[in-house]
Amino acid sequence: xxxxxxxxxxxLLVVASAPxxxxxxxxxxxxxxxxxxxxxxxxxxxxxxxxxxxxxxxxKIESLLVMDGFSMLLLGAIFCVSLxxxxxxxxxxxxxxxxxxxxxxxxxxxxxxxxxxxxxxxxVTFFLGLETLSIALYVLIAYLKHRDYSIEAGVKFLVIASxxxxxxxxxxxxxxxxxxxxxxxxxxxxxGKGNMNPLxxxxxxxxxxxxxxxxxxxxxxxxxxxxxQGAPAPVSTxxxxxxxxxxxxVFIRFFTLVHGSxxxxxxxxxxxIAILSMFTGNLLALKQSNFKRxxxxxxxxxxxxxxxxxxxxxxxxxxxxxxYLISYMITTLGAFGTISILSVxxxxxxxxxxxxxxxxxxxxxxxxxxxxxxxLAGIPLTAGFMAKFYLVLEGVRSGFWILAFSLVINSVISxxxxxxxxxxxxxxxxxxxxxGLPPAGNIVLALVxxxxxFLGILPxxxxxxxxxxxxx
Amino acid sequence: xxxxxxxTQILFAGVLFLxxxxxxxxRRNIIFMLMxxxxxxxxxxxxxxxxxxxxxxxDGQVMFIFILTVSAAEVSVGLALILQMYHHYRTLDADxxxxxxxxxxxxxL
Numbered sequence: 001x002x003x004x005x006x007x008x009x010x011x012l013l014v015v016a017s018a019p020x021x022x023x024x025x026x027x028x029x030x031x032x033x034x035x036x037x038x039x040x041x042x043x044x045x046x047x048x049x050x051x052x053x054x055x056x057x058x059x060k061i062e063s064l065l066v067m068d069g070f071s072m073l074l075l076g077a078i079f080c081v082s083l084x085x086x087x088x089x090x091x092x093x094x095x096x097x098x099x100x101x102x103x104x105x106x107x108x109x110x111x112x113x114x115x116x117x118x119x120x121x122x123x124v125t126f127f128l129g130l131e132t133l134s135i136a137l138y139v140l141i142a143y144l145k146h147r148d149y150s151i152e153a154g155v156k157f158l159v160i161a162s163x164x165x166x167x168x169x170x171x172x173x174x175x176x177x178x179x180x181x182x183x184x185x186x187x188x189x190x191x192g193k194g195n196m197n198p199l200x201x202x203x204x205x206x207x208x209x210x211x212x213x214x215x216x217x218x219x220x221x222x223x224x225x226x227x228x229q230g231a232p233a234p235v236s237t238x239x240x241x242x243x244x245x246x247x248x249x250v251f252i253r254f255f256t257l258v259h260g261s262x263x264x265x266x267x268x269x270x271x272x273i274a275i276l277s278m279f280t281g282n283l284l285a286l287k288q289s290n291f292k293r294x295x296x297x298x299x300x301x302x303x304x305x306x307x308x309x310x311x312x313x314x315x316x317x318x319x320x321x322x323x324y325l326i327s328y329m330i331t332t333l334g335a336f337g338t339i340s341i342l343s344v345x346x347x348x349x350x351x352x353x354x355x356x357x358x359x360x361x362x363x364x365x366x367x368x369x370x371x372x373x374x375x376l377a378g379i380p381l382t383a384g385f386m387a388k389f390y391l392v393l394e395g396v397r398s399g400f401w402i403l404a405f406s407l408v409i410n411s412v413i414s415x416x417x418x419x420x421x422x423x424x425x426x427x428x429x430x431x432x433x434x435x436g437l438p439p440a441g442n443i444v445l446a447l448v449x450x451x452x453x454f455l456g457i458l459p460x461x462x463x464x465x466x467x468x469x470x471x472x
Numbered sequence: 473x474x475x476x477x478x479x480t481q482i483l484f485a486g487v488l489f490l491x492x493x494x495x496x497x498x499r500r501n502i503i504f505m506l507m508x509x510x511x512x513x514x515x516x517x518x519x520x521x522x523x524x525x526x527x528x529x530x531d532g533q534v535m536f537i538f539i540l541t542v543s544a545a546e547v548s549v550g551l552a553l554i555l556q557m558y559h560h561y562r563t564l565d566a567d568x569x570x571x572x573x574x575x576x577x578x579x580x581l
Contacts, residue, residue, distance in 0.1 A: 124538060131542045138549050142556065151560050154553050154571040159505060159566075162546060163496065166512035169539065170489055173519030182535070199482070228573035234474060284574075293574070352573035 008059040008067045010049040010118070011075055015112045015346065019105045026101050036090045039104045041112075042423050043083040050076055057472055063183040066121040069469030073322055081241050082111045084337070084447065085276045089439050090233040092340040096144070102318040103143055110136035114246035123172045123182040126250055130168070130214070133144040133243055134161040140238065143396060147347075153230020160213060160223040168210025174203030188257040190252045201265060208269065214247045217307070218276040223302045225288075228296035236292060237336035240299050241329040248303070252310060254323055259315030270307055274403055278410040279302025285417050292350045294417060295335055298376060301389050301414065302328055305407055308391050310397040320390040322422065322466050327375070327383035327455050334448035336371035338365055339365040341441045352421055357429035362437060368445045373418040376454045378411045384454035390463075482524045488515035502554050502566050506547065513543045 006013075022035055050072060053059070058068035071117055093100045113133030120126040138161070142154025178199040179190035189201065193314065209220065222439040228236045258265050281301030288294040309321035342349035342358075342365070349355070359366035375382035388411060395404030437445075455462055488511060495508035519540040524532020554564070561568045 124535060127535075128538065130544065131546065135549050137544055138553060142553055145556050145560075151553065151557050152572055155502065155557055155566070155569060156572070158546075158550050159496075159509070159555055162506075162509040162550075163493075163512070164510060166489070166492070169513060169516035170485075170519065173485075173523060174482070175521055176532065177478070177526065177537075180523065180529065182531055187553075216496075225574070230572050290573075344572060388510055401563035439561045 003180065004056060004059065006063045007440065008053050008061060009058055009065070010053055011046050011079075012065075012112065012115055014042060014046045014049050015108060015115055015231070018108045022101070022105045022108070026105075030099075030101055032090075032093070032100050034349060035104050036086065037070050037099045039108065042108070043086060044078055045075065047079045047083070050079070050136065055319050060121070063185070064122045064125045064264070065116070065119045067119060069396040069472040070249070070253065070318070070322075073466060073469050074245065074325075075115055076324055077329060078111065078242050078246065079113050081245075081333060082107070082238075084333055084444055085234055085237055085242075087444055088237065088333075088337050088401070090338045091438055091441055092232065092234050092343060097347045103440075106136050106139050106143075107238070110140060111242065113295070114242045117246040117333070118249045120250050121184050121253070123176065124327070126254075126282060127165075127169065127172070130247070131165065133246065134424065136242065137161070137235075137239065140235045141227060142237065143237040144232050147457070149230035150232070156223055156230075156433065157227050161464050164210045164213030164220075166210075167175045167206050167213065171203045171206030171449055174199055174206065178203060184254055184257045187254075191258045194262065201263075204260070204263075204266065204271065208266070211247065211271065215244055215251075215295075216264070217273050217302050217303055218280040218300065219273075221277070221280065224300060225293040225296040228299075229292045229350065230288060233292070233336055233350075234342055235342040236295075237340070240332045244294050244299070244303065245325050245329060248306060248321070248325065253319060255257070256313060256318060261311050264309065267311055269402065270311055271403060274304045274307035274311075276408050277301060278406050281431055282413040282417075283408045285414070288417070289352055291339060291348055291352050291355070291421065292336075292348070294352070298414060298417075299332070300374075301410060305388070305391055305410075308395045308400060308403050311400055312394040314394075314398065316397070319463065319466050319470060320387075320394045322470075323390055324387040324457070326450075326462065327387040330448060330451040331372050331382075331384060333376045334445070334452070335376070337441075337444050338369045338372070339450065341365070341437065341444075341445075352424050355421065355425050355430070356376060356427055360428060364442070364445065366435060368449050370422045371424055371449060371452055375458065377415045377418040380413075381453070381456045383452045383459075386456055386459040437449070478526055480523070482519060483517045485515045488512075488518070500566050502557065502564050505566060506550055506554070510547065511542060513539060556568070 060066050093103060110133055110227055113129050113136060116125055116129030120129050138154055139156050141157050142150045144150050175187055178188055181187045181190050212220040278301050281297045281304060285294050285297035306321060306324055309317040341351055375384035378384045378388040392404045394409060487536040492508045492511035496505050499505050517536045520532040556565060
């Protein structure tokens, strides 16, 4: 490793050093506010380090990690989202008692796992990043152990995530046995020779199964609603945004390198999975009365939409995927952020009925939440619309008409349950519940509002930004 | 030294993986489920070692060490969770955890 390699690793090193410093700080004295302030500083430092290394990209660290435009963009997105999640977590845990400081340590470890994933260029880093992320998530999900659901959610996630890892590893092992290569480029070169023997196809399908579990694509989706409901709201935010985004990113990188979209078997499998995910996610969401479960089902559908970009197999597809991911991250932050802000110590504000009369008590939260839901449904002038527009464009351009059609049909279905939530916010309720909004909450909501409207009205700003990075 | 053909090796690992998967689906005791998962992970690790031997690389064995380390970390966190589960439910039966459901959960609230 050279000096330059170390420089390129700076963002990862910053994130990795934070938990160690925090652990030392906690042994000296416990102070929730100090740890919170420190984690904000460290996330900002990680963001700043991206600017430091920007002149050096693309940079490869052995064959293990790669810092190119794609990973820079996603690292930026991950650090920004983590920053906002720390603010949300602070608001959420502020009225809890007990040991809350460790939460931020584990949050950093999970973020480190996600950062390694988006820069991974080798099976070893892929596996290590994924496991760092998953193991940290087991703890985060069951963090509030006195709550009724959290242990159950944690154990369920433990079993499902380990099975997914086992499938993924077995797939990787088969590909390694078949090609003798573990770096993505090496595997791609071996695939490129056209010898797709049954061993490699089996390996690829098993990897796809593992990733399907992690991304919660139908038929591997059963765990999502349970985990989203059982986990504390900020942790659900983390799973929905960073965890899924990072896993999708590494999959996109691998899939485009090996030109998976040229293989007919894989294209058929992924198309079927995508269509099933869209329909199952949206149809099951229709009947939910729990807001977290509703968002979980809608996330299944959104991951189904994103599969279109994978099949397109072009640089435009990658661009559309990043745009979609970023807009989805912002809107999900808005939706789960609202739940976190409204939650009380005993339970999360997770029933749709909890939102009753929100508009009359605190119009600011209600307006932002409505906009978020409209963006998730894909109404024009919001980020979600432009993101879906690019997806349909990619679907049509690469000839996947059925996928593009089912996306449109599903957007209509999804509008029904999103509007139902908005309707609830505008009905009157007699309950005396007070919806307070701390200043930091105001900032988060304002950021979400600006993000959604800005991307919806001026999408070319972000697309050009993405282009300039991807062309490096 | 007699070498076993690649197909046999992979078949053997595949059978181990299946035993793990079936064990996971059939067993209801959470500790046994965790053990079945370990079996699945180790069968994958074995394919890595076999691949390494076949291609004459050390990579497969390096990956094996990583898998060993990571699964140890996973089990330690998993056992901590199971301990909490035992405190909470007074049983190790995975079926006792059935509160998170589509409709049942909503009626309780």
